[in-house]
Amino acid sequence: MTGSVGVALTGIDLRGPISEAAAQTIRDALFQHCVLIIRGQMLEPDHHLRLAGLFGEPFLPYYYAANALDGYPEIAVVPNFGKAKAPAEAWHTDWSHMSTPPTVSIAVGHVIPDYGGDTMFSNQYAAYDRLSDGMKALLSGRRATFVGSRPVKPQKMAGTADTLPASARETVINHHPIAREHPGTNRTALYLNRPGGAMVALEGFTEHESLPILQFLYDQSVTPDNVYRHQWQPGDVVCWDNRCAMHYGVHDYGDMERTLHRITVGGAE
Template identity: 35%
Template sequence: MATIGIRRLSNGLGAEITGVDLRQPVDDSTFAAVEKAWHDHLVLLFRGQDITPDQHIAFSRRLGELDQHGSNPRYRLDDYPEILQITNLKVGGKPSDTRNTGRNWHSDLSYTRHPAKGSLLNCRQKPDVGGDTMFTNMYMAYETLSERMKAILEDLWAVHDVSLVAGIGERDPEKTAEMKRLSPPVAHPVVRVHPDTGRKALFVSQRVRSFVGMTEAESRPILDFLCDHATSHEFVYRHQWQVHDLLMWDNRCTMHLALADFDQSQPRHMLRTTLLGEPIGRLYNEAQAA
């Protein structure tokens, strides 16, 4: 019998789960309750999870196949390609580019043909204050549009481009070129149906350049409107991290934003596993030709 506790974190999305210790294997009924809570609340918080990489990976695998972070190979944890370091600590003796990961609203890996299904982020070290992460509910974003706007968006595709990852231009040009080579622009439907819940969610972000078949100038005002609308305060939860929090979010129906609201001279060190998503995208040129 599962005995988890569920406490909602905001009106838009998010719930804290209690009664689960991720250092231990999670039994099937507890896991089923967690998965249901994930579908209901989109972002789940587990406090006090001082877990090893193996435990992090073991729990994540229950939810699906894990990405090996081939689109960002330099920041994998040694011997654990399933774990990406989001950190301002040095990696390989050099400042880490992942210290500024997620500084615009996005859904993980949307710039690939297999946008991430979910991500599980464990806080290992945090600054005294700040370094918060915000999440927004993309079902609500979709459902609150007018019927006419929904009809316009229904068969639109959007071009997601890794060059729009915030701060990518400040990275070492060689690494940026590598990221662009690994991830050429890809098109995804603007409205996606969540495979588990059957609900429709808006799938745009600040990493979208244009709509397929429209110019950038035509697309920009609509994209700006959709991103502004999707990040309305009413749909958002802002997470203030504690060390050993584990947060898992569903990238198919949320966006998130990592805030730079902290003193970068203090360590912020986070470890992430990423669940592989179903392939929904196609390379941009193929989409254009279609």
């Protein structure tokens, strides 16, 4: 879709049978290009679930089901949370604070505003490849500390658990390698989140020492030459791989309705 990230697949109807050869093409395309776009698919929930099943089991923390489609606890309905609560309006990786973070996210465009509401994606393989040998050596085998919140009991959330009152959420901390080999490609990708927010330190360094390094890695991952910006249409299926892409939901559509259905694959608590 651009010189560095994203690929579109055409000539397939995801409502029909998906052969093993087609399934392998879908997986390979996503794992190589970090983002896979298949347009013009008016998927029913069962088709959406079958597509997600090509990548693994749905990720279902107990609180996620609170925002689910009726009868489908695996499918989150993602509405317009409003600018003030837009949880995705920063470059991020989904649920990196979990011990086993989710792998692939699959969103289907249902209601798309007249303008705006794009989603941007980065290529974290390329972000790693263009580092100096010195920086790669510094990161080799090193983990970063990831932090996030989860609600203490099931509830519908407008945005992330970070927006809940302190008494209603608990903090989760986990450590993951900052440069990880993707099992589907054997290529190394930078695994990051927002410095000083969801990603707070680099193993072996103080937070004060870590932050400039983490900020550099984050900023250099999302330069325009390493980004694809998706302009949604109804019926779009957009898959992204959290192991090799960060993403950013642009909130420039005011109070207009915008509804995606989303399944997130892999990971466990």
